[in-house]
Each structure stands twice: as structure tokens, then as C-alpha cells.
Amino acid sequence: MRAVSSRLAIRPRCSRCNLALHLCLCDEIPQVHTRTRILLLQHVMEIAKKSNTGGVAALALVNSKRLIHGSLSGSAELELLSEPGTWLLYPDGPPPRPDAPPPRQLVVLDASWSQARRMTQRVAALRTLPRLALPPPEPGLLRLREPSHPSGMSTLDAVARAVAALEGAEVAMPLARLAALRVQRIAECGTLY
Known part of the structure; x- marks a missing residue:
């Protein structure tokens, strides 16, 4: 039997x-310190993905919490979604009232588009939250692949842009730099990441 090619070998993570x-x-x-608490609601299938940037965002954000959707342990904490002043980062749905104060907590779905859509349909608390919608990403945004949705971007990019919208570009800059560095390192190394 021939040895496995080094290109196919699993790299330690x-x-x-x-x-x-x-x-x-x-x-x-x-x-990164933010006034707004970032609540990352991560689909259970995202945890082990090497492309998972939600986990990296959670490591960078001091005022954040990560809940796992689709596991028994995460469902016990879903009451956090109903806290007053909670908004959802999502491209469509009910916008906040024009006179609404900024959110105290922003829920970010860390999932594929199809998973995120199902999460908003199945988690009742998400359906009623005011939405923070970001404009589509600029053409120059560094990416590893084309998104499946016109507003698509990595979770880390989305969090950086949401923080910039809510708290200013200066607060968000370290997150944007981290997202760009991640893409740059992976791109320089080719497909083996």
C-alpha cells in the first residue's frame, strides 16, 4: 500500500x-471591548469547521457569549435572547423603531445561510427581535470563497461591520484587521488549511 500523500494528510489544528x-x-x-454585548448563536455544525470565524470573534470580544444551537447544553440559555434591548444581526425583518436606543445586546447567527434562515424560523425569540441589517459588502472585501447570499460574509467580518455601525470604526478596526489577516494567511498557504 502506498503512503498517503502529504497534501492529503490531516494537519494538526x-x-x-x-x-x-x-x-x-x-x-x-x-x-476588543464593546458597550454592546455580542451574543453569538452558533449552529452546532459550525463548531468543528475550519472555516468557523464565529469562534475567533468570540475569542476577540471581551463582552461576548457563545451559545450553541442544536445541542442540549445551548438550549438552556436561550432565555438570553429575550433580554430587553436585544437586536438580531440579519439582512431582513423588522427594523428597530426610528427612536429606539442602540442595542444593549446583538445576536449574531454563526451558521450557513440556510442554517441561519432555519434558526430564525425555529427559535421563536429570534422572530420578534428588531434587526440590524448591514449593507452588502464592498467589492474589495478579502474572501476565501464567494458567498451564497448577496449580503454574505464571514461571521468575523459581519461582527466587525456591526461593531463599526454601532460603536464606530475605531472600535471595530482590530476585528477587521484580524479578519483580513486570517484570509491572507490562508490564501498565502493555498487550499491546505
Whole structure:
């Protein structure tokens, strides 16, 4: 039997940022302080994905919490979605009232578009939240692949843009830099990440 090609070998991953060890971002992850609490509602299928940027966003955001959707342990904490002043980052749905104060908590769905759509249909608390909709990303946004939705971007990019909209570009800049660095490292290394 022939040995497995090194291109097909599984590369060891960082247990914290989930990238291959030679691409590890842990030393580059900033500590970003926001007034707005970011509640990342992560689909259970996203946890082990090497492309999962929601986990990296959670590491960078001091005022954040990550809940897992689709696991028994995450469902017990879904009451956090009903806290007053909670908005949902999502491209359509009920916008906040024009006179509404900024959110105290922003729910960010960390999932594929189809998973996110199902989450908003199945989690009753999400359906009633005011929505923060971001404009589609600029053509120059660094990406690893084309999104399946016109407003599509990585969770880390979406969080950076939402923080910029709510708290200013200066607060969001470390998150945007981290997202760009992640894409740059992976792109420089080719497809093996």
C-alpha cells in the first residue's frame, strides 16, 4: 500500500482558533471591548469547521457569549435572547423603531445561510427581535470563497461591520484587521488549511 500523500494528510489544528498550527492566529487575536454585548448563536455544525470565524470573534470580544444551537447544553440559555434591548444581526425583518436606543445586546447567527434562515424560523425569540441589517459588502472585501447570499460574509467580518455601525470604526478596526489577516494567511498557504 502506498503512503498517503502529504497534501492529503490531516494537519494538526490549534485547539483555540481551529486553524492549522502553521496558520494559528492566537498571538494576533486582540481583546476588543464593546458597550454592546455580542451574543453569538452558533449552529452546532459550525463548531468543528475550519472555516468557523464565529469562534475567533468570540475569542476577540471581551463582552461576548457563545451559545450553541442544536445541542442540549445551548438550549438552556436561550432565555438570553429575550433580554430587553436585544437586536438580531440579519439582512431582513423588522427594523428597530426610528427612536429606539442602540442595542444593549446583538445576536449574531454563526451558521450557513440556510442554517441561519432555519434558526430564525425555529427559535421563536429570534422572530420578534428588531434587526440590524448591514449593507452588502464592498467589492474589495478579502474572501476565501464567494458567498451564497448577496449580503454574505464571514461571521468575523459581519461582527466587525456591526461593531463599526454601532460603536464606530475605531472600535471595530482590530476585528477587521484580524479578519483580513486570517484570509491572507490562508490564501498565502493555498487550499491546505
